[in-house]
Every structure is written in structure tokens, then in C-alpha cells.
Amino acid sequence: xxxxxxxxxxxxxxxxxxxxxxxxxxxxxxxxxxxxxxxxxxxxxxxxxxxxxxxxxxxxxxxxxxxxxxxxxxxxxxxxxxxxxxxxxxxxxxxxxxxxxxxxxxxxxxxxxxxxxxxxxxxxxxxxxxxxxxxxxxxxxxxxxxxxxxxxxxxxxxxxxxxxxxxxxxxxxxxxxxxxxxxxxxxxxxxxxxxxxxxxxxxxxxxxxxxxxxxxxxxxxxxxxxxxxxxxxxxxxxxxxxxxxxxxxxxxxxxxxxxxxxxxxxxxxxxxxxxxxxxxxxxxxxxxxxxxxxxxxxxxxxxxxxxxxxxxxxxxxxxxxxxxxxxxxxxxxxxxxxxxxxxxxxxxxxxxxxxxxxxxxxxxxxxxxxxxxxxxxxxxxxxxxxxxxxxxxxxxxxxxxxxxxxxxxxxxxxxxxxxxxxxxxxxxxxxxxxxxxxxxxxxxxxxxxxxxxxxxxxxxxxxxxxxxxxxxxxxxxxxxxxxxxxxxxxxxxxxxxxxxxxxxxxxxxxxxxxxxxxxxxxxxxxxxxxxxxxxxxxxxxxxxxxxxxxxxxxxxxxxxxxxxxxxxxxxxxxxxxxxxxxxxxxxxxxxxxxxxxxxxxxxxxxxxxxxxxxxxxxxxxxxxxxxxxxxxxxxxxxxxxxxxxxxxxxxxxxxxxxxxxxxxxxxxxxxxxxxxxxxxxxxxxxxxxxxxxxxxxxxxxxxxxxxxxxxxxxxxxxxxxxxxxxxxxxxxxx
Amino acid sequence: xxxxxxxxxxxxxxxxxxxxxxxxxxxxxxxxxxxxxxxxxxxxxxxxxxxxxxxxxxxxxxxxxxxxxxxxxxxxxxxxxxxxxxxxxxxxxxxxxxxxxxxxxxxxxxxxxxxxxxxxxxxxxxxxxxxxxxxxxxxxxxxxxxxxxxxxxxxxxxxxxxxxxxxxxxxxxxxxxxxxxxxxxxxxxxxxxxxxxxxxxxxxxxxxxxxxxxxxxxxxxxxxxxxxxxxxxxxxxx
Numbered sequence: 001x002x003x004x005x006x007x008x009x010x011x012x013x014x015x016x017x018x019x020x021x022x023x024x025x026x027x028x029x030x031x032x033x034x035x036x037x038x039x040x041x042x043x044x045x046x047x048x049x050x051x052x053x054x055x056x057x058x059x060x061x062x063x064x065x066x067x068x069x070x071x072x073x074x075x076x077x078x079x080x081x082x083x084x085x086x087x088x089x090x091x092x093x094x095x096x097x098x099x100x101x102x103x104x105x106x107x108x109x110x111x112x113x114x115x116x117x118x119x120x121x122x123x124x125x126x127x128x129x130x131x132x133x134x135x136x137x138x139x140x141x142x143x144x145x146x147x148x149x150x151x152x153x154x155x156x157x158x159x160x161x162x163x164x165x166x167x168x169x170x171x172x173x174x175x176x177x178x179x180x181x182x183x184x185x186x187x188x189x190x191x192x193x194x195x196x197x198x199x200x201x202x203x204x205x206x207x208x209x210x211x212x213x214x215x216x217x218x219x220x221x222x223x224x225x226x227x228x229x230x231x232x233x234x235x236x237x238x239x240x241x242x243x244x245x246x247x248x249x250x251x252x253x254x255x256x257x258x259x260x261x262x263x264x265x266x267x268x269x270x271x272x273x274x275x276x277x278x279x280x281x282x283x284x285x286x287x288x289x290x291x292x293x294x295x296x297x298x299x300x301x302x303x304x305x306x307x308x309x310x311x312x313x314x315x316x317x318x319x320x321x322x323x324x325x326x327x328x329x330x331x332x333x334x335x336x337x338x339x340x341x342x343x344x345x346x347x348x349x350x351x352x353x354x355x356x357x358x359x360x361x362x363x364x365x366x367x368x369x370x371x372x373x374x375x376x377x378x379x380x381x382x383x384x385x386x387x388x389x390x391x392x393x394x395x396x397x398x399x400x401x402x403x404x405x406x407x408x409x410x411x412x413x414x415x416x417x418x419x420x421x422x423x424x425x426x427x428x429x430x431x432x433x434x435x436x437x438x439x440x441x442x443x444x445x446x447x448x449x450x451x452x453x454x455x456x457x458x459x460x461x462x463x464x465x466x467x468x469x470x471x472x473x474x475x476x477x478x479x480x481x482x483x484x485x486x487x488x489x490x491x492x493x494x495x496x497x498x499x500x501x502x503x504x505x506x507x508x509x510x511x512x513x514x515x516x517x518x519x520x521x522x523x524x525x526x527x528x529x530x531x532x533x534x535x536x537x538x539x540x541x542x543x544x545x546x547x548x549x550x551x552x553x554x555x556x557x558x559x560x561x562x563x564x565x566x567x568x569x570x571x572x573x574x575x576x577x578x579x580x581x582x583x584x585x586x587x588x589x590x591x592x593x594x595x596x597x598x599x600x601x602x603x604x605x606x607x608x609x610x611x612x613x614x615x616x617x618x619x620x621x622x623x624x625x626x627x628x629x630x631x632x633x634x635x636x637x638x639x640x641x642x643x644x645x646x647x648x649x650x651x652x653x654x655x656x657x658x659x660x661x662x663x664x665x666x667x668x669x670x671x672x673x674x675x676x677x678x679x680x681x682x683x684x685x686x687x688x689x690x691x692x693x694x695x696x697x698x699x700x701x702x703x704x705x706x707x708x709x710x711x712x713x714x715x716x717x718x719x720x721x722x723x724x725x726x727x728x729x730x731x732x733x734x
Numbered sequence: 735x736x737x738x739x740x741x742x743x744x745x746x747x748x749x750x751x752x753x754x755x756x757x758x759x760x761x762x763x764x765x766x767x768x769x770x771x772x773x774x775x776x777x778x779x780x781x782x783x784x785x786x787x788x789x790x791x792x793x794x795x796x797x798x799x800x801x802x803x804x805x806x807x808x809x810x811x812x813x814x815x816x817x818x819x820x821x822x823x824x825x826x827x828x829x830x831x832x833x834x835x836x837x838x839x840x841x842x843x844x845x846x847x848x849x850x851x852x853x854x855x856x857x858x859x860x861x862x863x864x865x866x867x868x869x870x871x872x873x874x875x876x877x878x879x880x881x882x883x884x885x886x887x888x889x890x891x892x893x894x895x896x897x898x899x900x901x902x903x904x905x906x907x908x909x910x911x912x913x914x915x916x917x918x919x920x921x922x923x924x925x926x927x928x929x930x931x932x933x934x935x936x937x938x939x940x941x942x943x944x945x946x947x948x949x950x951x952x953x954x955x956x957x958x959x960x961x962x963x964x965x966x967x968x969x970x971x972x
Binding site: 147151156157242243244245247335336421422423424426427429430431 | 748749751752754755758787788789791792794848849850879881941947950951
């Protein structure tokens with residue numbers, strides 16, 4: 001090595017001690033191709049090296065769990081021989097550089113995770129976070145990401161049924177693009193490591209798109225480092241999507257599984273063939289002999305390391321017994337997909353890769369796939385965020401103005417501008433689409449339905465990552481419960497800054513502790529997830545934002561509860577209790593510009609009781625509507641209930657809190673419900689049984705929103721503000 | 735004696751997406767769904783054909799352009815030529831226009847964005863295989879979801895379409911008012927669907943197959959499928 005020159009392993013993102021460990025494993029110095037493979041497989045993105053010791057502490061067992069973490073996606077049993085497969089992932093860094101393709105290929109990648117489990121993808125949800133829309137670049141990112149999600153998702157026949165969009169300053173340089181996919185399979189068809197037992201002599205068939213130079217080093221260059229000023233130079237590391245090929249891949253893969261032709265199936269995502277080959281072989285407890293010359297290329301002249309690390313999209317790797325090879329290739333041909341045999345499983349553990357009659361790599365499959373480094377990185381609590389707790393500051397504003405400001409704040413305002421660009425309906429099972437507390441998707445051919453919600457609480461997380469994470473889990477579960485569904489299990493996408501900074505690591509560890517405690521209390525195990533580190537650039541890191549993807553089950557979708565007030569003459573009740581808690585609230589952020597303080601407390605016993613009450617009341621058909629009280633507090637929740645179906649109301653505030661606190665405090669474990677007057681006694685009794693405070697605060701009716709002599713405006717005015725906010729910021733027609 | 739059950743074929747092209755939904759809608763409305771494959775040269779003796787929504791061949795080149803040249807389209811054209819009922823939905827409508835079986839063309843929405851929302855359609859004629867059970871002026875609710883659904887035509891074509899009564903549906907308000915406020919994609923004269931001269935071939939951008947099951951949305955598509963099933967049995971469009 002020439003003095004002063006950066007050694008190759010470092011420029012590929014490997015640490016010196018990681019390099020030494022590779023040398024020790026191989027008993028020799030790795031060649032360039034091998035080094036490239038290790039650099040992608042041992043990247044943060046693929047190896048979870050900074051997070052895995054902490055992820056192990058999450059609860060993963062439960063009666064409904066069929067497949068827990070460690071597979072392409074988790075799976076739960078929903079009865080009737082059906083399994084639901086789901087996973088949440090990020091594609092933030094590619095989207096920050098090229099928003100359309102970054103978001104599009106994010107959708108493609110998560111969909112392949114679901115099909116590689118043997119499930120038909122039936123729903124997509126997109127939690128997104130951007131900087132303020134007053135900035136032109138943020139508008140470009142938001143418009144590009146939404147167009148990319150639609151452009152890809154709409155072409156593959158999977159409905160986008162939900163998601164959320166939040167705006168915060170820290171996301172100007174670091175937009176977060178998370179995508180959740182949910183699939184349905186016959187439990188017998190689940191493709192997992194334990195279900196299938198390939199033998200030596202079985203072959204690996206690569207099918208789908210050809211391999212090109214796109215996305216090389218995506219996981220190591222883009223996903224495992226911070227984005228800096230010159231991020232545009234990374235644009236060639238962003239993959240390019242072809243949704244038409246993905247649709248064919250879905251149909252071909254599901255036909256291969258349904259006809260029992262496969263011994264294993266693996267998607268090609270991050271780290272490309274390096275990952276698919278090593279994981280498939282390692283999972284089978286074998287090695288493989290690989291012929292790189294058999295890989296169909298988009299252009300001639302790719303070097304071995306490029307073929308092995310390309311992240312070209314829309315490819316799958318199947319393990320096939322030789323007796324079934326012809327049938328497998330027939331199915332691929334029927335769907336117009338190229339397929340080629342690129343490897344053979346061998347006894348032993350060597351992944352031996354040949355190209356042009358030369359061995360270009362010869363490494364233990366397991367060392368690439370499973371023996372990556374593990375770090376217990378130092379963690380230090382940062383100084384508490386500056387600023388006062390807004391809860392106890394004097395408030396001399398007008399509460400009506402504050403309510404209007406909050407409804408027009410992009411994080412709370414209607415996201416119709418985005419959702420309308422998504423096909424919400426294909427497959428014909430969308431009972432409740434985007435914009436509700438939870439999406440409701442029928443399990444075809446049954447009366448059952450899934451209730452799905454994605455939630456992140458970045459602002460609470462900044463003030464207290466433990467509480468922020470607990471709130472995210474609790475709110476996701478509450479969103480499912482207000483719909484009348486039982487929360488069953490979660491997946492997650494953990495969006496954080498640079499884990500090499502002790503403050504970020506502390507936020508991460510605290511967040512994991514919060515997820516763990518909330519999931520244990522709520523009985524919703526973690527079936528998998530994804531860690532997205534390095535969401536920072538320069539001095540600006542995102543708030544610690546674990547996004548929770550909750551899957552709930554409705555036994556009979558006819559018992560689902562809508563969120564909006566359906567008609568006049570109903571009693572309006574607040575379930576739960578309001579405390580003086582404005583820290584981290586929308587009021588504090590949008591109206592008071594006061595970012596300090598403490599987030600609301602979360603008493604998990606109260607949360608469990610509230611959700612049990614909501615489920616019980618839904619099953620007894622007592623509720624005409626139910627809506628979670630979250631961002632913007634009681635006043636915004638009530639306004640949303642009114643806007644949904646154009647139904648006004650008049651309520652009084654109870655208790656002795658100052659009006660702005662009673663209206664906008666974001667205390668947890670609350671819901672606004674409406675019910676027929678004749679059902680009030682039964683709900684009161686049920687609430688008493690569960691120990692949940694219930695206050696009858698008013699009635700629905702009329703065209704106006706009336707709050708205790710403080711607010712008296714038309715529903716129409718609030719609806720215009722709420723509906724028009726984002727289109728106005730984008731300069732688009734409503 | 736039990737009533738005969740019409741057999742309704744739904745063509746799957748590579749990239750078709752709403753084919754399963756169309757098959758399900760046929761079954762829901764009492765027909766026998768028959769899945770047809772684009773690469774075959776055989777309609778398997780079906781009584782009517784539905785070209786479903788989606789992005790056939792990725793809609794690369796132009797929406798519907800490649801599917802319009804698929805092997806099975808020769809059979810569909812021959813079937814239509816002898817009076818067989820053909821319904822094109824969304825991408826199916828685009829295919830029928832590209833194949834020259836229906837007038838006009840579909841270009842990108844006025845907003846240049848994909849739009850998924852529930853719309854109201856005013857029925858303009860009962861002289862078709864899918865509106866024979868309806869009355870002109872009636873309104874129907876169903877979803878639309880497309881990026882390229884703005885119907886356009888040359889001035890001569892447009893004059894012919896309007897004068898010959900080939901407009902089947904227009905986007906409208908719930909009260910049947912046709913104006914620009916109720917035009918979601920900029921379609922010329924709010925045209926959402928058209929027919930051929932005989933009325934046995936109809937295409938529309940909105941999705942009647944997503945509007946037959948009250949559990950998942952409006953039910954404005956029921957009457958269209960009911961009409962299609964009748965026409966299929968009788969072998970005549972209206």
C-alpha cells in the first residue's frame with residue numbers, strides 16, 4: 001500500500017478490525033471481489049451490526065406468531081388456515097437523492113420481501129416525513145416521493161390503503177420514506193427456512209429482470225452512511241424500478257409456490273446476488289457453486305464484483321430440485337420472464353463463485369450472511385432539549401384561531417392530495433382506505449378483516465425517546481382498536497441518526513426499551529422490522545422516530561366502527577382523562593413555537609383498559625363512531641369527527657383545566673366516541689367495568705362546531721382549511 | 735327450468751391488474767366468470783368479453799397500445815364485428831381505442847397526476863350492451879383510478895360522437911349537472927365512456943367492477959353488469 005492512499009476496504013466502508021476478521025476467516029487476504037461482497041453484507045443496512053444486540057430484547061413470541069424476526073417478513077396466524085405476512089422498511093436515502101425512483105424501488109423491494117414468503121401482497125402503507133413545504137426542495141421531494149409510490153404501486157396491482165405524512169424541520173435534509181407491505185398466504189404455503197429443505201444438487205434459478213450497473217453499493221454507500229453536501233454524486237447508486245416486471249414477478253412467483261415447484265425462494269434486494277446467494281446457501285446449511293457467466297446482463301462487460309453487488313430491481317432467486325427445473329422455467333416463460341440456472345447447492349459451506357473459468361470468490365456462505373460484526377456501541381444521554389414546558393406558559397391567544405391553525409398545519413391537514421395519487425381499491429377488499437385511524441382490508445372470502453395503522457411520534461421522541469416509542473406503539477394499537485379491531489402484532493422501521501454518535505445510540509436504546517415495554521403490555525409481539533440509521537447530514541439529525549406498523553384483526557368487518565360522526569342527535573363522549581400535557585404537542589410546535597418540555601405520560605394500564613373498552617363496545621355495537629385523540633388533542637379530534645361526514649356538534653369542556661389545555665393537550669389513552677342516546681347507560685356501565693373515565697361532553701347535530709362558548713364556526717370553514725392546506729402550499733388545485 | 739347463466743370472459747394481459755376484480759364482479763352479479771389469456775387465439779365460447787383495468791405491458795409506448803396488438807385482440811375484434819358484447823374498463827377502454835374499436839383517445843389527466851376517487855356518471859344512452867337496463871339522465875357512483883383518462887378526439891370525431899349519440903357516460907354532479915367542476919380529468923365534454931355505432935362495444939374509464947359490492951364502496955356498477963349479462967344471453971346489445 002502506498003503511504004497516504006486509503007486502503008480499499010475503508011473506501012468500501014469496512015473498518016480495519018472488520019477487515020482483519022475477514023482475513024482471519026479466510027486464512028488469507030481477500031481479493032477485490034470478495035472484499036466487495038463483505039463490504040455490502042457487513043454494512044450496517046444488511047448486518048444490523050449496531051442494532052442487533054438491542055433488537056434481541058424485543059418480545060417476539062405470541063400465540064398468533066408464525067414467523068418472527070430474521071426472515072424476509074414476519075407472519076401471524078389469522079385463523080381459517082390463513083397467514084398474514086407483513087414488514088415495514090425504509091428507502092429514505094435513495095429518496096433523498098432521487099425521490100421518484102427512490103420511493104418507487106422502496107415499494108418494489110418490500111413487495112418482494114412479501115412474495116418471497118409465499119404471500120400475495122394485498123396492501124401497502126406509506127409513512128413519510130419531510131421538511132416544511134414552504135421550502136421548494138421539500139416540495140420537490142414530497143411530490144416526487146408521492147409520484148414514485150403511485151407510479152410503482154399503481155402498476156403492480158397492490159392497493160395503497162394507508163400511511164401518514166409528517167413535516168418537521170429536521171427532515172429537510174433527511175426525508176424519511178418508509179413503506180409497509182402486508183400479504184396473505186395459506187399458512188401451508190408459507191416459505192420459510194424451516195418449511196423447506198433443499199438438498200445438495202438442487203439448483204438456484206435467477207429469474208426476472210437482467211442485471212445491470214444500477215444500485216451498486218446501495219446498501220454500503222447510501223444506506224449506511226450520512227448524506228453530505230455532494231450527495232448527488234451517489235445518484236448512480238439509486239436503483240431504477242420497472243413496475244411491469246414486478247407485476248410479472250409477483251404472478252410468476254405465486255404460481256411457482258402454488259404449484260409446489262420450489263424448495264426455497266429469496267428476493268434480491270440490498271446487496272443483490274451477494275446477499276441472495278449467501279443467505280440462501282447459509283439458510284440451507286450448505287455451500288454453492290455459482291456460475292456468474294449464467295447471469296443475464298443488461299450490458300456486456302460487467303466485472304464480477306459489479307454482478308455480485310448490483311441492486312438491479314425485479315429479480316428473484318429460487319431453489320429448485322433438478323426434476324422440477326423445466327416446469328419452473330415454463331412458468332417464468334409464461335409470464336414473459338427470463339430465467340437461468342446460476343448455481344448449484346453443494347455439501348459443505350463454501351460459496352464458490354466462478355466467472356470466465358476462474359474462481360473469483362471462495363468464501364464460507366455463513367461468514368457473509370450470518371457472521372457479520374456485532375457492536376455494542378457507547379451510548380450517552382444528551383442534554384435535555386432546550387426550552388420551557390409549554391404546558392404552564394400563559395396563553396393569551398384565541399382558541400378558535402389556534403384550532404384553525406392546527407387544522408391547517410400540514411402534519412394534521414388532509415393528505416388527500418397524496419392519497420388520491422394511489423390506487424386504493426385494486427383487489428377489491430378495501431373497506432376503509434387512507435385517511436382513517438386505521439385502514440380496514442377484508443380477508444377475501446371471509447367476514448374477517450385486517451385493521452392496519454402506521455405511527456411515529458418523532459417530536460415526543462426528541463423530548464424523551466423512551467416515551468416517544470411507547471406512544472408510537474400505543475397510538476398504533478389505539479388506531480386499530482377505535483376501528484373495532486384487536487391489535488395482534490407489530491413490525492417497525494426504526495429511523496435514527498448516526499449510531500456512531502453516543503447520543504443517537506442512547507436514543508436508539510431508549511426507543512427499543514419503549515417499544516418492548518409497550519408491546520409487552522399490549523400483547524403485541526414484534527415480528528420483524530428494519531433499522532434505518534444515518535438519517536443525518538451536517539449537524540442536522542432527525543428526531544428519533546421508530547415507526548410502528550400495527551396489524552389488527554376484525555372478526556367480522558360489519559362490526560367495524562367509523563371515525564366520523566355519522567349523523568345528528570348522537571351523544572358525544574370522551575373516554576379517558578385529559579391532563580395538563582402540552583409538551584411536544586402540535587399546539588406547542590405550530591402555535592406557541594415552544595419545543596421544550598416533557599411529552600405526555602403514558603400509563604400502559606390505562607391504555608390497555610381503554611382499548612379493551614373500545615373493543616367491547618364495538619362488539620356490542622354500542623358505538624356509532626370512535627376516533628383516537630392524538631395530534632392537536634381533543635379539539636382537533638372533534639373537528640376531524642365533524643369534517644369526516646360534514647356533521648356538526650356542540651360540546652362543553654369538563655374539568656378545571658384552562659380551555660387551551662383542555663382543548664389541545666395531547667394526553668394519551670383517550671378517544672372520542674358517538675353513540676345513540678339509548679346506548680349511553682350500557683357504555684357507561686362497560687366503561688366502569690374497565691375502569692375508564694367517561695364524560696358525556698355534548699351532542700352531534702347542525703352545521704356548526706361549537707365548543708363551550710369558546711368556538712363557534714361552521715364545519716365547512718374547518719373542512720376548507722383542513723382539505724386545502726397542502727394543495728395551497730403546493731400551489732395545486734384542490 | 736333454471737335460467738341460463740351467461741359466460742363472461744375477462745382477458746388477462748401481462749400487467750392487467752383489475753382482472754380478478756372483474757371476474758369477481760361477474761360472479762357477484764350472477765354470471766359465470768371465464769378467465770381468458772392474452773396469448774391464446776380462443777375466446778372459449780364466452781357470451782361477452784371484458785377487457786379489465788391495469789397497465790397491460792406496463793403501458794410502455796402508450797397506454798393500451800401493445801395490448802391492442804395482442805393475439806387475442808383479433809378474436810375480440812371478430813367477436814365484436816358479429817355483435818358480441820365487449821366492455822372495456824380503464825386500461826380496457828384505452829385498448830379498445832388503440833385497437834380502433836372505439837372512437838377517441840385517452841391522454842394524461844389535466845392535473846398530470848394519477849387520481850383515485852369516487853365519481854358520479856350521468857347515463858347518456860340506453861342503447862348499449864351495458865346501459866340497456868338504465869334510463870338516460872340517471873346517475874351512478876363508482877370509483878375512477880387512472881393517470882391517463884382524459885378522453886380526447888379530433889373535432890370531426892367529436893362531432894360524430896356527439897351527433898351519433900355515441901357518448902355513454904359523462905362525469906357529473908350527483909344531480910346530473912355536467913360542468914367543469916365535476917370533470918376530474920379534463921375529458922372533452924366530460925366524456926367518461928363511449929360506444930361504437932351498434933352499441934355492442936362500450937368503454938369507460940371509471941371502474942364498475944369496483945362498484946358491485948356495498949361492503950367496499952358504491953354500487954353504481956351493478957346495473958352495468960346486470961345489463962351486460964342480459965345482453966350476453968340474448969346476443970344483442972340493446
